[in-house]
Amino acid sequence: xxxxxRLWGFGFLALLSLVVGAYAxxxxxxxxxxxxxxxxxxxVGELPNLWITVLWIHAVSSGIAILIxxxxxxxxxxxxxxxxxxxIGLIYSVMVTVGGITGLYLAWxxxxxxxxxxxxxxxAGLWLYTLYRSLHSILVNRNAAQHGHWMIRNYALTCAAxxxxxxxxxxxxxxxxxxxxVSFSVIAWLCWIxxxxxxxxxxxxRAVQTHKVRVR
Numbered sequence: 001x002x003x004x005x006r007l008w009g010f011g012f013l014a015l016l017s018l019v020v021g022a023y024a025x026x027x028x029x030x031x032x033x034x035x036x037x038x039x040x041x042x043x044v045g046e047l048p049n050l051w052i053t054v055l056w057i058h059a060v061s062s063g064i065a066i067l068i069x070x071x072x073x074x075x076x077x078x079x080x081x082x083x084x085x086x087x088i089g090l091i092y093s094v095m096v097t098v099g100g101i102t103g104l105y106l107a108w109x110x111x112x113x114x115x116x117x118x119x120x121x122x123x124a125g126l127w128l129y130t131l132y133r134s135l136h137s138i139l140v141n142r143n144a145a146q147h148g149h150w151m152i153r154n155y156a157l158t159c160a161a162x163x164x165x166x167x168x169x170x171x172x173x174x175x176x177x178x179x180x181x182v183s184f185s186v187i188a189w190l191c192w193i194x195x196x197x198x199x200x201x202x203x204x205x206r207a208v209q210t211h212k213v214r215v216r
Contacts (some may be wrong), residue, residue: 010073016162017070024063024161030212031056047109058102069155096154100128105162111185119188123160127190130154134199148204156199162190167191 027037035169036042043051069092071077078085083189098193103124110120167190171183 010070013159017066017159018112020162020165021063021065021067023165024059024066027065028056030061031143034059037103051106051109054102054105058106060098061095061102062099062158065092065099066158066161068092068095069158072151073155093135096131096158100131102122103127106201109179110184110188112186112188113181116181116188118186119184123157123188123192125152126196127157130157151205152203153196153199156195157192159195163191 028034031053034052040052040055068088071088072085084209101124104121107117107120107124110117112119118204130150134147134154137150138147164187167187168183169178171177171187177183
């Protein structure tokens with residue numbers, strides 16, 4: 001029963017990742033059309049021209065990261081197709097690095113006042129930090145378990161993109177808040193903090209299971 005729930009949960013996560021990743025690439029993948037998108041329209045003219053370019057780079061890199069990141073948690077690929085795991089890992093790491101750096105820039109101009117800006121800056125910083133810790137764990141320390149733990153945290157932060165696209169319409173439907181200057185002061189934190197808490201629960205559960213196996 002538990003295994004079935006986990007599989008359904010993972011399948012749902014994969015589906016959301018594919019939908020949101022594809023959405024990012026379709027909506028913002030063509031630089032010339034970004035200014036016509038709803039999110040960008042209200043910003044054009046108020047922000048530096050560089051903002052549009054950075055938004056495009058961020059959308060493409062983050063979109064690819066969320067599209068492929070979930071594949072890394074498929075055990076069969078990690079064990080039997082290690083070369084595929086490493087190739088996807090390389091692409092994912094590059095995309096997260098680019099997405100994190102551009103995310104820091106975009107956070108400076110984010111809606112939600114200083115609270116919203118800070119929330120998105122912390123998210124981008126933790127996204128880069130957890131990637132660094134994950135890569136350091138496997139490349140330097142050769143600790144596959146720690147590598148896996150840090151990647152769980154990292155992809156949980158990647159999934160902030162999913163949460164963001166759920167909370168924005170929910171804020172409008174449940175509370176009638178459509179102005180991101182208001183909603184982002186909360187959503188900038190809400191889109192990733194619960195994700196990290198869930199990641200920690202998963203990591204702790206795995207640690208307990210591993211300990212029980214060793215004791216036996």
